[in-house]
Amino acid sequence: MAPEQALTFAAAVPELRWVKVGLELFTAAGPAVVQQLRDQGKRVFLDLKFHDIPATMAGACRSAARLGAELITVHACAARASLPAQAAAQESAAAAGMPAPTLLAVTVLTSWEPARFAGELAIPEPVAGYVPRLARLAADAGIGGCVCSPLEVAALRAAHPEPFALVTPGIRPAGAARGDQQRVLTPAQAIAAGSSQLVIGRPVTAASDPAAAFAACCAELG
Numbered sequence: 001m002a003p004e005q006a007l008t009f010a011a012a013v014p015e016l017r018w019v020k021v022g023l024e025l026f027t028a029a030g031p032a033v034v035q036q037l038r039d040q041g042k043r044v045f046l047d048l049k050f051h052d053i054p055a056t057m058a059g060a061c062r063s064a065a066r067l068g069a070e071l072i073t074v075h076a077c078a079a080r081a082s083l084p085a086q087a088a089a090q091e092s093a094a095a096a097g098m099p100a101p102t103l104l105a106v107t108v109l110t111s112w113e114p115a116r117f118a119g120e121l122a123i124p125e126p127v128a129g130y131v132p133r134l135a136r137l138a139a140d141a142g143i144g145g146c147v148c149s150p151l152e153v154a155a156l157r158a159a160h161p162e163p164f165a166l167v168t169p170g171i172r173p174a175g176a177a178r179g180d181q182q183r184v185l186t187p188a189q190a191i192a193a194g195s196s197q198l199v200i201g202r203p204v205t206a207a208s209d210p211a212a213a214f215a216a217c218c219a220e221l222g
Contacts, residue, residue, distance in 0.1 A: 001205060003029035011040055013204075013211045015218070020045040020199055021069075034067040043099075044069045045167075045199075047147075049106050050085070051075035058088040065093040065101045071167070073147060076105035076134035082141045102165060105138030106147045107131045110170030110184065132156060139164060150185035150193060157194030169199035173217055187220050 001009070003025065010019050019042045021033060026048060029036075034044050046069035050060045057074060064072045065088075072089060074082050082103065089101045107130075108117065114127045123130060131152045136159075138146055145165025148156060153166050160166070170184040187198055200217055207213035 001025065003033055006033070007036055007040070009205060009210060010037055010042055013214050015211075016042065016214060018043045018045055018071075018197070020047050020201075022047045023049075031063075031067055034069055038068050045071040047071075047073045049073045049075055051078050052081075054081040054084045057081055058084040061085040061089040061101075061103065062092040065089040065098060066096045068093075068096075068098045070099050070101050071104055072101050073104050073106050074143070076107050076138045076143075076146065078105075079137040080141050082138070082143055086142050086144075102144035104145045104147050104165060104167055105134065105141075105143045107134040107138075107152070108149070110149045128152065128155075132159065135160060145196065147199075150190035150195060153190060153193040153195050162196075165196040166194060167197045167199060168195040169201070171198045171200045171203075173200075173203050173213075173220060187217050188222075191221060 006025050010016060019037050021044055025033060034046065037044050046064050050057050051074065057078060061072055074085060082105065086103050089103060093100050108127055112127065117123065117127055131148055132155060135146045135156050139160055145167060146156065147167045147169065149170045150168040153168055156166055168190050171187055171190055172184045174186050187200065190198055204210050204213045204217065
């Protein structure tokens with residue numbers, strides 16, 4: 001989605017409160033798109049999945065927080081390298097008068113199918129065990145939550161009660177095409193399992209009537 005399309009889409013769904021800015025949009029539009037969405041009254045989930053040495057991650061999260069992003073993703077496998085990033089983001093937001101951000105650790109992308117995950121990455125531990133391992137690393141590093149498949153939410157929520165956030169992509173309303181997502185649930189199923197927030201992309205953004213598609217997802221949640 002081009003920057004102009006993204007801004008038009010966000011403005012066309014007034015009930016929308018959170019907008020995810022991912023790599024594609026951020027690369028095309030730059031940091032300014034975060035402010036433009038905030039000017040519409042939206043809260044921004046900046047999903048750039050930072051993973052680097054501690055100083056670089058801290059600098060990146062510091063800049064993201066200064067923009068006003070309230071959710072910022074890092075890779076869970078960075079583990080304790082994320083510790084300086086959390087403090088840097090909080091301090092930067094406070095200095096800029098922005099909302100305090102929450103860092104989210106990305107565990108295993110929802111596009112990974114378990115057999116391919118084991119075969120291509122040569123990781124003997126199954127996804128169902130590997131995701132909780134990464135979640136523990138994130139929690140031990142003081143990260144505020146995880147991004148995970150809805151299929152892992154129930155187990156993670158049992159181990160990590162609120163306020164630890166569990167943000168779940170891989171959400172597909174009943175009857176929607178999976179696309180490249182492999183480990184999916186419906187919005188109602190994910191919330192029932194313990195998700196804090198849902199990431200719903202193409203079922204809404206690619207719909208002929210995005211506002212109606214968004215309303216249908218909300219209606220499914222009751």
